[in-house]
Amino acid sequence: MKIPDYLKKKRKIELTEKDLIDYEEKVKKYYEDAKIIAPVHLSKGNEQEILEIFQYVDKDDWVFSSWRNHFHALLHGLDPDILMEDIIDGRSMSTNSIDPKFYSSSIVGGIIPIAVGTAKALKLKKSSNRVWCFIGDMTFETGIFYEAHKYVNNFDLPLQFVVEDNNLSTNTPTDETWGGIKRQIPADVIYYSYERGYPHHGTGNWVLF
Amino acid sequence: MGYKDEIVKSMEWLAEKPDTVFLGQSVSYSGNAIYNTLKTVPDQKKIETPVFEELQMGLSMGMALEGYVPITCYPRFDFLILACNQLVNHLDKINYMSKGMMKPRVIIRTSIGAKKPLDGGIQHTQDHTEAFKNLLKDINVVLLNEPDEIFSAFELAYQRDDFKSTLIIEWGDYYNDK
Numbered sequence: 531m532k533i534p535d536y537l538k539k540k541r542k543i544e545l546t547e548k549d550l551i552d553y554e555e556k557v558k559k560y561y562e563d564a565k566i567i568a569p570v571h572l573s574k575g576n577e578q579e580i581l582e583i584f585q586y587v588d589k590d591d592w593v594f595s596s597w598r599n600h601f602h603a604l605l606h607g608l609d610p611d612i613l614m615e616d617i618i619d620g621r622s623m624s625t626n627s628i629d630p631k632f633y634s635s636s637i638v639g640g641i642i643p644i645a646v647g648t649a650k651a652l653k654l655k656k657s658s659n660r661v662w663c664f665i666g667d668m669t670f671e672t673g674i675f676y677e678a679h680k681y682v683n684n685f686d687l688p689l690q691f692v693v694e695d696n697n698l699s700t701n702t703p704t705d706e707t708w709g710g711i712k713r714q715i716p717a718d719v720i721y722y723s724y725e726r727g728y729p730h731h732g733t734g735n736w737v738l739f
Numbered sequence: 740m741g742y743k744d745e746i747v748k749s750m751e752w753l754a755e756k757p758d759t760v761f762l763g764q765s766v767s768y769s770g771n772a773i774y775n776t777l778k779t780v781p782d783q784k785k786i787e788t789p790v791f792e793e794l795q796m797g798l799s800m801g802m803a804l805e806g807y808v809p810i811t812c813y814p815r816f817d818f819l820i821l822a823c824n825q826l827v828n829h830l831d832k833i834n835y836m837s838k839g840m841m842k843p844r845v846i847i848r849t850s851i852g853a854k855k856p857l858d859g860g861i862q863h864t865q866d867h868t869e870a871f872k873n874l875l876k877d878i879n880v881v882l883l884n885e886p887d888e889i890f891s892a893f894e895l896a897y898q899r900d901d902f903k904s905t906l907i908i909e910w911g912d913y914y915n916d917k
Contacts, residue, residue: 626837633804635836637828643794644829647801650786655805677791 531722540588547577550601558733568620571598574727592631592648592661594641597623599634606630639674646678649689660688668699695723700730742917745889746776754780762786763812771814796825803843813849816867831875842902853911879905
């Protein structure tokens with residue numbers, strides 16, 4: 531994984547790999563105890579990469595994420611207890627916060643245009659803050675990413691894309707659906723690949739609700 | 740005052756607000772009826788966009804999350820269909836998704852394409868008002884039938900206390916008829 535030179539470290543991350551893994555284990559237990567009556571999308575396998583990236587995210591930056599968002603939310607400073615309440619309340623796929631600024635959505639590619647708009651606004655306001663948009667490999671291949679990336683680059687908007695590639699969209703292999711070839715990653719996009727540690731949703735164990 | 744002049748008056752009133760911005764295709768360049776209602780809006784208040792309807796709607800919502808009030812223009816109802824992902828799945832659901840914390844206020848302008856003197860045909864003249872009233876749970880949908888409804892509709896869209904977004908639908912034919 532390469533971090534572009536124009537990015538500087540903004541904060542020290544107190545959370546550890548173990549903290550992140552333990553948090554999802556806690557969600558797993560609630561889910562398997564049938565205390566969460568909604569899908570959960572657990573993170574595992576990308577702890578090192580995401581811990582490194584969030585050192586470059588300022589506490590006042592915007593962070594956009596998708597349905598698999600617990601690591602992003604925790605690392606951007608959402609209160610773990612409030613986040614857990616949201617998850618138990620069935621909001622795992624669309625956790626949102628205004629302080630810190632965090633938006634997530636369970637629609638593929640849906641966050642991208644909104645992230646572009648916040649970046650446009652920050653630029654108009656001459657803000658020193660940045661927008662971070664975390665997307666998966668299938669989202670990276672969509673037309674909306676192509677449009678957005680072009681617009682962001684041509685207008686020099688403060689938006690940093692991060693592609694988290696597990697080559698799966700639900701359980702569909704991204705490369706296979708695109709004929710075996712994925713788009714080349716632009717130099718300004720942070721990219722890493724990892725192996726998904728949990729299924730697309732749920733924990734991998736049968737739960738009787 | 741006639742239908743089009745009421746819209747022009749409304750745009751001029753909105754343009755005086757420091758937090759408004761007008762965006763879409765043909766806000767700065769001629770090409771559709773909406774352009775003719777924005778001629779007196781200062782250039783620095785306008786963002787001419789590419790044809791990327793979905794991105795335009797999300798961009799408007801994103802700017803609204805940072806405090807702007809975008810007046811986002813879709814020259815025909817038929818074109819607004821392409822922005823439905825952002826409109827229906829995001830802007831309309833943000834209040835629920837954020838437990839009321841996020842209050843992006845977007846004013847969406849669109850028009851039922853005129854049939855006189857030229858009929859734009861089946862892909863340029865559709866009226867989807869009732870369909871959108873059914874689709875949208877939170878966004879206010881307003882169809883402008885009479886000139887005297889126009890200014891108050893835009894005024895309310897900008898000032899409403901609940902910060903809800905508003906879809907305002909114009910009749911292209913009424914620009915000349917009323």
